[in-house]
Amino acid sequence: MSAVRIDGKAMALAIREEIAAKVAGLKARGVTPGLAVILVGDDPASEIYVRNKGIACEKAGMHSETIRLPQETTQRQLEAEIDRLNRDPAIDGILVQLPLPRHLDERAALSAILPEKDVDGFHPVNAGRLLAGEPTVVPCTPKGAMRLIRSTGVETDGKEAVVVGRSNIVGKPMALLLLQAGCTVTVCHSRTRDLGAVTRRADILVSAVGKAGVIRGDMVKPGAVVIDVGINRVEGKVTGDAAFDEVSEVAGWLTPVPGGVGPMTIAMLLENTLEAAEKRL
Ligand code: GUN
Numbered sequence: 001m002s003a004v005r006i007d008g009k010a011m012a013l014a015i016r017e018e019i020a021a022k023v024a025g026l027k028a029r030g031v032t033p034g035l036a037v038i039l040v041g042d043d044p045a046s047e048i049y050v051r052n053k054g055i056a057c058e059k060a061g062m063h064s065e066t067i068r069l070p071q072e073t074t075q076r077q078l079e080a081e082i083d084r085l086n087r088d089p090a091i092d093g094i095l096v097q098l099p100l101p102r103h104l105d106e107r108a109a110l111s112a113i114l115p116e117k118d119v120d121g122f123h124p125v126n127a128g129r130l131l132a133g134e135p136t137v138v139p140c141t142p143k144g145a146m147r148l149i150r151s152t153g154v155e156t157d158g159k160e161a162v163v164v165g166r167s168n169i170v171g172k173p174m175a176l177l178l179l180q181a182g183c184t185v186t187v188c189h190s191r192t193r194d195l196g197a198v199t200r201r202a203d204i205l206v207s208a209v210g211k212a213g214v215i216r217g218d219m220v221k222p223g224a225v226v227i228d229v230g231i232n233r234v235e236g237k238v239t240g241d242a243a244f245d246e247v248s249e250v251a252g253w254l255t256p257v258p259g260g261v262g263p264m265t266i267a268m269l270l271e272n273t274l275e276a277a278e279k280r281l
Contacts, residue, residue, distance in 0.1 A: 003226070003251040006148050012263035015147075016060060019270045023061040026277060033277035034063035035093040035119065035269070036085045040078060041071040041101045050097050056266045062273060063090060075105055082112045092280060093119030093273040098169065116279065119272040122168065130176050137272055142174040144264025145206060145227045146181070152253045154225050157182035160201050164188045164215070164241070165208035170229055174206050195219065205251075207241040217246030226251040229261050 023033055035057050039050045050066055057064035067081060078096075085094045094117045100106050110118075115125040121137040129136035149156065161183035165171035171187060178185045188198050196219040199205055207215050208229035220226060230241030240257030248254055255261055 003248045003254040004152070005248075006151060006227075006253050006255045006260060008144070008148055008255055008260040009258075009263045011147065011151060012144075012267040015264075015267040016056065016270060019267070019274055020060045022274055026274075026281070027061065029281065031277055031281055032061075032063050032090070033093075033273050034065070034088075034091045035095065035273045036065040036067060036088075036091045037095045037097060038067045038069065038078070038081060038085075039097045040069045040073050040104065043099070046097050046099075053095070053266060053269060056270060057273070060270050060274075062270070065091070071101055073101075073104070075108065078104060078109055079112045082109065086112075086114045086117060091117065092276040093117055093269075095120050095269070117276060119269060119276055121173070121272070127168070127173070130173060133180060137275075138177070138268075139169060139173045140268035140272065141170050141208075141229060141261060141265045142177050143268040143271075145170075145174060145229060145261055146177050147264060147268075148227055148255055148261065149181075149204060149225055152225050154204070154253070156204065159183050159203040160186075161204040161206070162186045162188060162199050162202035163206045163208070164192075164195070164199065165210075165229070167208065170208035174208065174229075178204065178206075209241045211241060212239045213241070213243045215242040215247060217243060217250050220247050220250045222250055223252035224250075225253045226255070227261065228255050228257050230257060231262060 037050050054064045054066050085091050094113045096109050110122045115123045118126050121139040126137045161178040163171050163175045166189040175185045175187050199219045204225045206227045210230050212232040212234045228240035228242045232239050238258050
């Protein structure tokens with residue numbers, strides 16, 4: 001058997017076209033959605049992500065600002081910048097690119113963003129709303145992963161879902177979204193004893209570990225939906241967490257890397273920014 005490849009790139013492109021049309025409508029009513037991205041330091045991977053976010057914004061007709069701060073930026077300087085953007089009426093969404101340099105307090109920085117401008121959904125108020133099942137800003141990567149799962153047409157209600165990874169950015173919000181979708185959810189992490197024994201139960205398997213090849217073919221239930229959130233660089237090539245060829249032989253559906261979850265993350269960021277701007281109207 002060979003898994004159906006879930007084309008995140010095509011889906012993201014279609015969503016971005018719909019967003020561009022809605023942005024044009026908002027602009028006609030005098031509102032241009034604006035996104036500000038703050039990048040501290042010169043991490044090369046973050047530099048690429050931030051550049052792609054800016055380009056996507058502009059292509060959708062949104063206003064985009066990238067604020068590049070030096071590695072030695074202090075907490076006070078970072079929060080002053082966030083405060084300035086909180087008060088800037090041209091900015092609907094603020095994103096602080098993670099990871100921050102080690103000397104900075106990530107939690108304090110994320111908490112400094114106004115919850116209504118927090119397009120990442122990382123502010124504790126928004127994260128708490130997600131936990132409580134209230135309407136909120138949903139973090140971009142898990143939101144995009146959910147759309148990819150939905151695109152398969154596979155019913156989620158009553159299914160076994162396994163999330164590998166317990167980060168605040170992906171693993172934890174992903175588990176909550178799957179729970180909301182009626183799944184029985186298990187979260188695995190670095191301390192999990194027999195990872196394969198757990199993942200083999202999954203009808204829906206989401207891997208957000210960041211280690212190439214950790215998900216082998218024999219760890220996957222035949223016919224499962226496998227969503228690969230990993231972005232790993234191996235010998236200059238970008239690969240996911242799944243050993244693609246092996247997993248492809250067993251799974252029913254599988255997202256490629258690149259071209260799966262990554263493009264959807266950017267599309268969801270545009271969607272969250274658009275929704276923030278619509279609330280401004
Ligand atoms: N670093 C890796 N993924 C993300 C993300 O979704 N948002 C932010 N702000 N930083 C990230």
